[in-house]
Amino acid sequence: MGILEVKGVNKRFGGLQALGDVNLSVKQNTVHAIIGPNGAGKSTLLNCLVGKLMPDSGSVMFDGQSVLGRKPHEINQMGISRVFQTPEIFADLSVLENVMIPCFARRDGAFRLHAYETVGSERDIRGQAEHMLEDVNMADKRHMHAGSLSRGDKRRLEMAMCLVQEPKLLLLDEPTAGMARADTNNTIDLLKEIKAKRDITMCIIEHDMHVVFSLAERITVLAQGTPLVEETPENIKGHPKVREAYLGEAQV
Amino acid sequence: MLGLERRDLTILIAVAVITLFAPIILNPFPTGSALAQFNAGYPDLMQRFVIFGIFAIGFNILFGLTGYLSFGHAAFLGIGSYSAVWMFKLLSMNVIPAILLSIVMAGLFALVIGFVSLRRSGIYFSILTLAFAQMSYNLAYSVLTPVTNGETGLQITLSDPRILDGESSGLPVTSLFGAEMRDTTTLFVGPWSWDFSVGYYFCAALMLVAFYISVRIFRSPFGMMLRAVKSNQQRMNYTGLNSRPYTLAAFVISGMYAGLAGGLLAAMDPLAGADRMQWTASGEVVLMTILGGAGTLIGPVLGAGFIKYFENIFSKINDGILHQWFAFMPDGLENFVVAVIHPFIGKGWHLTLGIMFMLVVIFLPGGLVEGASRVGRVFRRRDRKADHVESDAARQRAAAE
Ligand SMILES: Nc1ncnc2c1ncn2[C@@H]1O[C@H](COP(=O)(O)OP(=O)(O)OP(=O)(O)O)[C@@H](O)[C@H]1O
Ligand SMILES: [Mg+2]
Numbered sequence: 001m002g003i004l005e006v007k008g009v010n011k012r013f014g015g016l017q018a019l020g021d022v023n024l025s026v027k028q029n030t031v032h033a034i035i036g037p038n039g040a041g042k043s044t045l046l047n048c049l050v051g052k053l054m055p056d057s058g059s060v061m062f063d064g065q066s067v068l069g070r071k072p073h074e075i076n077q078m079g080i081s082r083v084f085q086t087p088e089i090f091a092d093l094s095v096l097e098n099v100m101i102p103c104f105a106r107r108d109g110a111f112r113l114h115a116y117e118t119v120g121s122e123r124d125i126r127g128q129a130e131h132m133l134e135d136v137n138m139a140d141k142r143h144m145h146a147g148s149l150s151r152g153d154k155r156r157l158e159m160a161m162c163l164v165q166e167p168k169l170l171l172l173d174e175p176t177a178g179m180a181r182a183d184t185n186n187t188i189d190l191l192k193e194i195k196a197k198r199d200i201t202m203c204i205i206e207h208d209m210h211v212v213f214s215l216a217e218r219i220t221v222l223a224q225g226t227p228l229v230e231e232t233p234e235n236i237k238g239h240p241k242v243r244e245a246y247l248g249e250a251q252v
Numbered sequence: 253m254l255g256l257e258r259r260d261l262t263i264l265i266a267v268a269v270i271t272l273f274a275p276i277i278l279n280p281f282p283t284g285s286a287l288a289q290f291n292a293g294y295p296d297l298m299q300r301f302v303i304f305g306i307f308a309i310g311f312n313i314l315f316g317l318t319g320y321l322s323f324g325h326a327a328f329l330g331i332g333s334y335s336a337v338w339m340f341k342l343l344s345m346n347v348i349p350a351i352l353l354s355i356v357m358a359g360l361f362a363l364v365i366g367f368v369s370l371r372r373s374g375i376y377f378s379i380l381t382l383a384f385a386q387m388s389y390n391l392a393y394s395v396l397t398p399v400t401n402g403e404t405g406l407q408i409t410l411s412d413p414r415i416l417d418g419e420s421s422g423l424p425v426t427s428l429f430g431a432e433m434r435d436t437t438t439l440f441v442g443p444w445s446w447d448f449s450v451g452y453y454f455c456a457a458l459m460l461v462a463f464y465i466s467v468r469i470f471r472s473p474f475g476m477m478l479r480a481v482k483s484n485q486q487r488m489n490y491t492g493l494n495s496r497p498y499t500l501a502a503f504v505i506s507g508m509y510a511g512l513a514g515g516l517l518a519a520m521d522p523l524a525g526a527d528r529m530q531w532t533a534s535g536e537v538v539l540m541t542i543l544g545g546a547g548t549l550i551g552p553v554l555g556a557g558f559i560k561y562f563e564n565i566f567s568k569i570n571d572g573i574l575h576q577w578f579a580f581m582p583d584g585l586e587n588f589v590v591a592v593i594h595p596f597i598g599k600g601w602h603l604t605l606g607i608m609f610m611l612v613v614i615f616l617p618g619g620l621v622e623g624a625s626r627v628g629r630v631f632r633r634r635d636r637k638a639d640h641v642e643s644d645a646a647r648q649r650a651a652a653e
Contacts, residue, residue, distance in 0.1 A: 050490060076492035088490065092483040093476075101480055102491045104473055110494040113501055115474040118255055122473065161491065 003028040003201050004049070004169060009058030011044055011225075018044045019055065020225040026169070026218075031195065031202045033216035035209075041225040042205045043085055046171050050082050051075045063168065073110050079168035083175050085205075087154035089161070091147030095138060098146050098157055099129035102165045132164040136190060152179040156187065163194060172204040176211050188214045260467050263549060267463055271456040274298055275446045282443030286576070289568060292561055295436055295449035296520075300560045302452070302459040303516045308540040308552030309459075309466045310509020314502045315538070316547035317475060319482035323378045323534050324365070324385030328358040328507040330392060330529030332514020334399070337406045337524045344416035345408075345424045345522075347433065347454070351515040358511020359504050361388075366503035370496060373485070385534055392526040405525030426519050428454055433520060451520050458516065459553075462509060467549055469505070478502050510537075539605075543612055545619025554620050559605065566601035 002025035011019040018041045026032045034042050047053040049060060051072040060067050067075050081102075090098050103125045108114065119126075133139045136156045141149065146157060155175060162170055175191075176184040188211060194200060206212050212219065212233070219236045221228045228241045236242055253261055270277065279293030292298070307329060315321055332354035339350035369380040392400040400406055410423060417424065426433045433451035469475045477498050480488045488495050518524055527533075536559065544555025574590045574597070581589065596604045616623045 071494070072489040073492050073494045076490055082490055084490075088484060088487040090480050090483040090487060093479060097476060097479075101476065101488070101493070104477070105492040108473075110492060111497040113474060115469050115472045115501075117473055118257075118468070118471045119473055119476055120257060120471065121255075125473075161487075165492070 002026045003063055004203070005059075005061040006045075006049075007059045007061075009045070009048060009055045009060065011041075011048060011053060011055050018225050019048070022058070022222075022225070022227060024220060024227065024230075026201060026203055028201055029199050030217045031191075031204060031215045033212045033219045034203065034205050034222055035207070035212060035219060036222035040222045042222055043173055044225075045222070046082065046173055046203075046205065049075075049171060050080060076105070076165075076167075077110060080171065081162035081165050081167035081169075082171040083155070083158050083162055083173060085173040085177070087151070087158045089146050089154055089158050091145075093146055094142065095133065095144050095146050095149070095157060096126070096129055096142040099132050099160050099164055100125050102161045103128045106165050128164060132160045135163075135193075136160045137186065152183045155179060156183065159187070159190070166198070167200070169201045169203065172202065172206075174205055174207065176206065176208055184208065184211065187211075191215060254464070256467060257471070260471065260549070264460075264464060264467060267550065267553070268460055271302065271460060274301070274456070275448050275452070279444060279446055283445045284443070289573070290565060292565060293446060295434075295447050295452050297560065297564050298449070298452045299455050299516075299520050300564070301557045302455045303513050303520070304537070304540065304556040304560055305553040306455075306459050306462045306516070307510055307513035307537050308544065308556040309462055310506040310513070311537045312506075312541050312546060312548075312552040313466055313469055313478075313509070314506035315541055316552070317470070317478035317482060318499050318502050320370070320373065320499060320503070321378050321538065322369075322381040322503070322506075323531065323538065324369075324381035324383075324388075325506065325510050325537055326529050326531070326533035327365070327385040327388040328362055328510035329514040329517070329533060330388065330524065330526065331361050332358045332511035332516075333518040333524035333528055334392070334406055334514075335511070336515040336518035337408065337522055340408050340414075340426065340518070340522050341406075341412040342415065344414060345426050346416070347426050347428050347515075347519040350426075350519060351458075351512060354511045354515025354518070355508045356511075358514065359508040362504045362507025362511075363500070366500050366507070370499050370503060382531060382534070385529060386531060389526055389529040389531075392529060400524070400526060402526070405523050407523045426522055455516050455520070458512065462512065463549075463553070470549060474498070474501070539609060543609055543619055545621030548619065548621040551619050551621040558620065562601055562605050562608075566597055566604060567599065569597040571598075 004024070004026040006022055006024040009019055009022040010017070022045060034045070036042055044053065048055045049067065051067065051070055051074070054068065062078060062080060065078065067078065067080070090101065100119070107125065130139065130142065133142050136159065138153065138156060138160065141153065146154070149157060155178065159172070159175060176187050179187065191202065192215065195202070202215075204212070204215060216233055218230060219233055220230045221236070221242050229236065229239055231239065256264065275293045275298065277293070278298065279291045281287040281291050307325070311322070311325055335353045335357040336350035339353050343349055365381065365384045369377055369384065372380060393402060408423065414424070428450070431450050433454065434449070436447050436449040439446045439448065477493065480493070481495050481498055485495050514528065517528070540555035540559050541552045542555070543558060544553065545551025571590055571594060574593055575586065578586045578589050594600070612619060
């Protein structure tokens with residue numbers, strides 16, 4: 001039994017079968033990559049995991065509990081954090097505040113009327129956030145307006161916001177898209193470091209095969225909404241079905 | 253001090269000093285002089301400044317922080333007034349229980365209206381709040397006549413029970429443990445005269461408390477969450493935070509502020525009418541907040557003062573006064589100038605206000621507060637330039653020697 005069990009999930013958008021009978025099992029403390037050509041349904045699958053979309057049929061179990069029908073914030077509180085394909089950050093807030101908010105969410109739960117305290121007196125939370133920013137090499141940018149960051153920095157910030165929650169399962173939707181090579185390598189190192197430091201399961205969608213092969217222990221190939229193969233990185237490289245799905249897409 | 257950082261404390265102290273000396277500051281022109289009509293330091297108007305200041309401060313907690321634009325906050329103002337007048341009728345002319353009930357009732361109504369309206373966001377939220385407010389207005393105007401006294405409005409009468417107060421000979425007046433709200437001491441200094449009214453200082457004290465609470469909310473983790481709602485509600489939800497109770501809490505708090513303002517209006521003048529709930533009143537607080545600067549601390553207070561000043565001062569200027577001012581001109585020119593200015597004064601004050609509002613929104617999206625900070629920046633830059641020039645000159649001198 002994996003920490004995440006997806007069984008027979010279907011999702012239609014009008015006439016388009018975006019997900020067709022998807023089965024996926026992600027084992028605890030592994031990095032599981034999902035690859036596949038554009039429009040394969042990878043983001044749609046993640047949307048079904050975090051409560052953004054409701055599948056038409058099937059079941060999604062996380063840590064022994066069903067996530068279907070739960071609200072996004074409830075799913076997050078269960079221990080699933082997600083990095084989006086286009087960075088979702090609090091653009092009007094400072095970088096530091098962006099990271100403090102998930103710290104509050106982790107400590108205080110989905111809602112708390114903490115109107116009688118001041119942000120300035122929350123030293124623990126601030127400390128956690130600053131520490132996290134150091135880990136992603138963004139400490140010098142902490143007082144910047146998050147909206148004014150570069151695209152790569154926005155991604156790193158979003159990743160910091162997810163990591164600081166210490167989720168059990170981290171979902172990453174193309175975390176290095178739009179990053180410079182150096183930042184991509186930093187991100188790989190960061191994720192490896194986190195992985196080494198504590199128990200965390202990661203599910204990563206990526207087009208950059210360098211990232212995939214540096215991190216993944218299992219790889220699922222998705223094409224036209226259906227998983228084709230699930231294999232270890234060594235076995236996937238020369239897999240004929242993968243070549244077929246990716247023909248002309250990337251060097252596998 | 254008071255859990256505030258230095259900058260916020262400075263602002264609070266500045267606001268406190270200004271409200272304390274407002275009766276003097278707002279009466280800069282000697283009584284009887286030609287400009288005396290620009291004086292705003294009379295109790296009735298000063299009370300309005302601070303009461304609508306409270307209304308706008310509360311509105312800003314919702315709109316300025318979360319970005320949810322309510323078009324129905326006047327409903328809570330009206331509910332506050334009705335509650336207060338009922339307290340004056342049934343219990344006592346003391347303003348304390350009246351105001352407490354105003355806040356509680358407005359808070360309860362806000363809880364219900366907010367619970368329903370906050371299921372939608374953006375324009376749909378605004379329309380829902382507007383619909384609720386108009387419903388309240390119509391109910392107060394007709395259906396609920398036994399409670400609201402319909403068209404006439406709710407007033408105190410001699411035959412009211414007033415359980416705590418006992419018999420009184422004439423129509424009683426509102427008071428704070430014996431200090432009558434309408435009591436005013438006038439101080440004459442040379443040609444000036446200044447009115448110090450109990451009612452004004454009572455309202456001003458409450459406004460300072462209201463302002464202090466709003467500053468604390470702005471600087472609290474709760475306030476940060478409200479800004480997060482405005483910035484990216486989706487991210488907030490995927491971060492494990494439930495945005496709904498946050499917005500509802502902000503809605504209820506701002507409703508309670510409106511209730512306090514409504515209660516104070518009734519405490520200054522114990523009557524309540526349905527007009528107070530009309531959509532124009534809801535729109536006014538939106539204008540105040542945006543004009544002053546939504547999301548800033550003192551913007552709403554500035555905006556409220558600005559609009560109330562215009563409403564009360566500009567509307568009083570008439571053609572007769574204009575002719576006096578321009579009497580020095582040749583007759584034809586005088587008539588022409590008066591005719592040009594005429595649409596903007598008296599009943600036309602709305603036009604002036606509208607134009608100013610448009611100018612502010614277009615050129616100063618951050619409101620009057622942004623205007624003030626821009627002016628401040630220009631001065632600071634000029635100082636720095638002056639410093640540069642001086643230091644350059646000094647360096648040149650040193651080099652020459
Ligand atoms: N909300 C939606 N409504 C209608 N169609 C959608 C919706 N979301 C996705 N689709 C369609 O479903 C298909 C799968 O989309 P999805 O975003 O999951 O692909 P993807 O694998 O993430 O691709 P990419 O690598 O480009 O991100 C696409 O054809 C897309 O157009
Ligand atoms: Mg995608």
